[in-house]
Amino acid sequence: MIKTGILLIVVSVILSGCSSNTAAPHPNAGRYQQERDSIPPRLPTMLEMTDPVPQAEPLSPGGNKPYSLFGQHYIPLIHSTEHKEIGIASWYGNKFHGHLTSNGETYDMFAMTAAHKTLPLPSYVKVTNLDNKQTAIVRVNDRGPFHRDRIIDLSYSAAHKLGMLQQGTARVQLELLQSPALFAATSTNNCFIQVLASEDSQRLSLLQQQLQRERALPSEIQAKSGIFRLLVGPTSNKQQAQQWLQQLKTGPFPDAYFFDSRQCS
Structure with missing residues (x-):
């Protein structure tokens, strides 16, 4: 009973952190079944939290052209071979699971992926949680987060590996590891x-x-x-x-x- 009580408290805290993680409206908000994002019914496995090995990949056909959203203009950094950034990370889960990402793939909240407003799709980024020094490598395959003070939206598995589920957000450093520009330069x-x-x-x-x-x-x-x-x-x-x-x-x-x-x- 004691263990069950502790588990319920932990789940309650995590749910609270996720529900307080209010993001800007998504341009395709009407196509999602849930009005607000929510935490999955289970934790990711160790296998699901394995860092992907950065691969040399060409640019995706979709998601790499300049675009405007909520009054802001964005130019994807499709020729970037270097990129470092410090800011706030958030995460996204159930609401978006199974829907298409900006480059036409299917979002899997248990995969080690992320969304960024301008990094090339796809690219690989090392994310460091500056509060606890935990690190993770993610494959960027989506656009977002469209919230003024956030620089990256992490999958559920990536957020769990970085130890930021309870808080909902964390201060992180991003470092570009592999991008289509690096692929083009070598191929x-x-x-x-x-x-x-x-x-x-x-x-x-x-x-x-x-x-x-x-x-x-x-x-x-x-x-x-x-x-x-x-x-x-x-x-x-x-x-x-x-x-x-x-x-x-x-x-x-x-x-x-x-x-x-x-x-x-």
Whole structure:
């Protein structure tokens, strides 16, 4: 009876922490059966909490384009090879279990996954709970959390491994371990042309749309250390790269140049 009583108290505390973990409304909130998120009926197993081994994966077809939500504009960091961040983590469970993630996979609250607003999908991140020094590796395959003071939404298993279920949130550090940009760097000899660099991400997003609309050129926005770069490419065809550069330089972007001349020569 004593053990049963203690278990009920622990479950009650965890449920309280989960219910107080109020997130911003989800853009697809109407498709979920539950109005609010809730804790699963069981704890994850040790096997389910095993850290995934970072794999070299290409970008997912979905979830990697610039988007706007709740008045905020986001540009996925699809060319990032380095990323460190400190902030508040939360977690999501029953409400979203079995529904599609932003990159088209099915959310499994017992898998070691996470949601981030701008990291490339998929990518692998090491998460450190700064309060208790517990660590976990997660595969980012979703967008969120759309709550002003939070940087990552963890699966139920990942949150349990980091020891943050009772509190609902925790102060964490993120470190990017593997991303599609790292995969591309080691698997291809792609050439990019830099069109413009700026701290104004929205300006570059508008220019990117202009390039795609008027010149049908593939382009990406790369971010590093607070600087955003509008790049045309990639291409492994050196002749095509020269043609693109000539188009840009004789057009509205006379200062365009090969982003890495070693890849384009």
